[in-house]
Amino acid sequence: MQSADTPTSNAGRAPIAEFRAATKQYGAVTAADQIDLAIMPGEFLSFLGPSGCGKTTALRMLAGFEVPSSGSVHLDGQQVNLVPPHKRPVNMVFQHYALFPHMTVADNISYGLRQQRPKPAAAEITRRVEETLTTVRLPGFEQRRIWEMSGGQQQRVALARALINQPKILLLDEPMAALDRKLRREMQIELQSLQRALGITFVLVTHDQEEALSMSDRICIMRAGRIVQIGTPRQLYDAPLNRYVADFVGKSNFFAGPLSQIDGPIGTVSLPGQSGQGRLGQGVQKGANVSLSVRPEQITLTHSGPGLEVLIKNRIFLGEHTEYLVNHGDLGDFLILVSRQGEALEGTFEPGEPARAHWKPEAALILNND
Amino acid sequence: MSPKLINRLLLAPAGLWLLTMLVLPIVVVVVFSFGERAQAGGYVPAFTLEQYLNLPARWKAFQNTLTLAPVGTLIVLLIAYPLAYYLAIKANPKWRTLLLILVIVPFWTSILIRSYAWIFILGGRGIPAILEFFGLEGIRLINTPFAVLAGIVYGYLPLMVFPIYVSLERLDKRLLEASADLGSPPWRSFLQITLPLSLPGVATGCMLVFILLMGEFLIPAMLGGGKVFFVGNALVDLFLQSRNWPFGSAVAVALVLVMLVSVTIYMRAIKRWGNGRDDVSLM
Numbered sequence A: 001m002q003s004a005d006t007p008t009s010n011a012g013r014a015p016i017a018e019f020r021a022a023t024k025q026y027g028a029v030t031a032a033d034q035i036d037l038a039i040m041p042g043e044f045l046s047f048l049g050p051s052g053c054g055k056t057t058a059l060r061m062l063a064g065f066e067v068p069s070s071g072s073v074h075l076d077g078q079q080v081n082l083v084p085p086h087k088r089p090v091n092m093v094f095q096h097y098a099l100f101p102h103m104t105v106a107d108n109i110s111y112g113l114r115q116q117r118p119k120p121a122a123a124e125i126t127r128r129v130e131e132t133l134t135t136v137r138l139p140g141f142e143q144r145r146i147w148e149m150s151g152g153q154q155q156r157v158a159l160a161r162a163l164i165n166q167p168k169i170l171l172l173d174e175p176m177a178a179l180d181r182k183l184r185r186e187m188q189i190e191l192q193s194l195q196r197a198l199g200i201t202f203v204l205v206t207h208d209q210e211e212a213l214s215m216s217d218r219i220c221i222m223r224a225g226r227i228v229q230i231g232t233p234r235q236l237y238d239a240p241l242n243r244y245v246a247d248f249v250g251k252s253n254f255f256a257g258p259l260s261q262i263d264g265p266i267g268t269v270s271l272p273g274q275s276g277q278g279r280l281g282q283g284v285q286k287g288a289n290v291s292l293s294v295r296p297e298q299i300t301l302t303h304s305g306p307g308l309e310v311l312i313k314n315r316i317f318l319g320e321h322t323e324y325l326v327n328h329g330d331l332g333d334f335l336i337l338v339s340r341q342g343e344a345l346e347g348t349f350e351p352g353e354p355a356r357a358h359w360k361p362e363a364a365l366i367l368n369n370d
Numbered sequence B: 001m002s003p004k005l006i007n008r009l010l011l012a013p014a015g016l017w018l019l020t021m022l023v024l025p026i027v028v029v030v031v032f033s034f035g036e037r038a039q040a041g042g043y044v045p046a047f048t049l050e051q052y053l054n055l056p057a058r059w060k061a062f063q064n065t066l067t068l069a070p071v072g073t074l075i076v077l078l079i080a081y082p083l084a085y086y087l088a089i090k091a092n093p094k095w096r097t098l099l100l101i102l103v104i105v106p107f108w109t110s111i112l113i114r115s116y117a118w119i120f121i122l123g124g125r126g127i128p129a130i131l132e133f134f135g136l137e138g139i140r141l142i143n144t145p146f147a148v149l150a151g152i153v154y155g156y157l158p159l160m161v162f163p164i165y166v167s168l169e170r171l172d173k174r175l176l177e178a179s180a181d182l183g184s185p186p187w188r189s190f191l192q193i194t195l196p197l198s199l200p201g202v203a204t205g206c207m208l209v210f211i212l213l214m215g216e217f218l219i220p221a222m223l224g225g226g227k228v229f230f231v232g233n234a235l236v237d238l239f240l241q242s243r244n245w246p247f248g249s250a251v252a253v254a255l256v257l258v259m260l261v262s263v264t265i266y267m268r269a270i271k272r273w274g275n276g277r278d279d280v281s282l283m
Ligand SMILES: Nc1ncnc2c1ncn2[C@@H]1O[C@H](COP(=O)(O)OP(=O)(O)O)[C@@H](O)[C@H]1O
Pocket: A026, A029, A030, A031, A049, A050, A051, A052, A053, A054, A055, A056, A057, A058
């Protein structure tokens, strides 16, 4: 596991929350396994991984709904394993919002305020609700009923409800899973600017890599209850720890084989019918079974240039780019992304046509399989 | 066949049933209630208000019904709610079905047989004998309002438990997590989330129990021993014993009116209480 590389702006500051070897077991299932993580104040951190890998469990330990089976969770330097949710300075946007169906929008949003003792004055509550509704761009919706709101509006209400107590950390569990694509994109941008404006630490759980990559300062890649790698989106994209991370962050082609030779920073992988070169990833050893990872946009497709002889199988027009699925006799199918500029130089390629695929050794990365 | 015809055919059996079993009897009873008693009992056509003017003679039965039915409903509610709460929220899901079956097991035998059991339990050789053993002498339970209430609670509990259970079971448990997350301790979450969201079940249960209790006659007859009697007992007496059909009809009409009035008041209250909420209705 790679140590937590924190953004430089946070260097030297104390973490606002910490997992220390936090483990959660449900009977025989280990939902979270030895999680070590320091969350820095003001950062936007995401847990990214496939469904069932323990993201929600990690978040629920922070919120106080789950007590770690072993290890500990800390908030502001205090160990909080046994502190119940209602006494923690964090708030959560639930996966399906969990809005109170018998209350108006205003009553939902003011719920957190109304739990404070002493209770704030009625005028103060009204003012804060109005203010928060404006923050989430739903001004004037106070008296609406929950079922009168669209999915996107409900999501904003859930956000407002969680923000009104000004939590130290806002937890978001797949908040955009139920929204359509366009709305999701809008909401992502809004959430990100909201986080910048409020300066609150956001911890987001998602299985959508695009979402995690576009919004987060740092991402925790998880698998089977464990953190595989922590880093900024760029670090994860450019220097994935292993094939799993490379596969999860962005698209990549993998060619598996043993690492037969090492020359300085470049290694050679024996592939069916040929060998492939690439930069050595972290911890790869000569003789080990590795994967040569090549991002689709790193491959140049030409009609008669150098490189592998391939057959165009399929073409998907993506606007800025065109994605080609090609087949190589020994290596099988892989993807190539051709930009508009590339197409301007070489022209388009038709399915069924032969072509050449080429990449520089520095563009490929040799990674451990896991 | 036209859809209209199909609709009519579908509704025909129920409509017929409603007409012969509800509308006709009510019409008959209303007509009878303005009549006179025949010499040998039964009915002689007439138009007189005599029977209605005579109603105060049965005031005691109305008084008992109008106190014991609401009080009984309330006690049943107070016992049923925690039970339903336990079954729906606290009980291990593995045992839930079994526990629910246990709640309705008493319904598998006739209320008559079960009431006999209560006669024994509350009678001289039952609980009073045990109390006597501990030095509490001269306590009479059978044929008292207490005995009737005990029978009511016993007989009507499942009717209240089930609707409340269903509304609690349906409650999204994540709402309680959201409440806790926003700073509410468990008991306040109960008052602010669980209780309001289970009100539809409470309203349904109360309605069911109250309406059925208003017409109850078996439990007071067996456990009240003629000392604690409901309007239902007066009706049995008037129709079957003294064969005073017109007066019985007047009593029956009065009971129906009292029921209508109290149910209307109840529904109004629920509506105001629910403050226009769509999720708090009768059912
Ligand atoms: N309350 C629970 N009881 C038993 N198993 C659970 C419970 N909650 C989660 N799990 C299991 O723990 C694992 C991780 O779940 P979760 O944290 O919800 O994953 P994610 O949010 O990444 O999809 C899954 O295998 C899930 O089945």
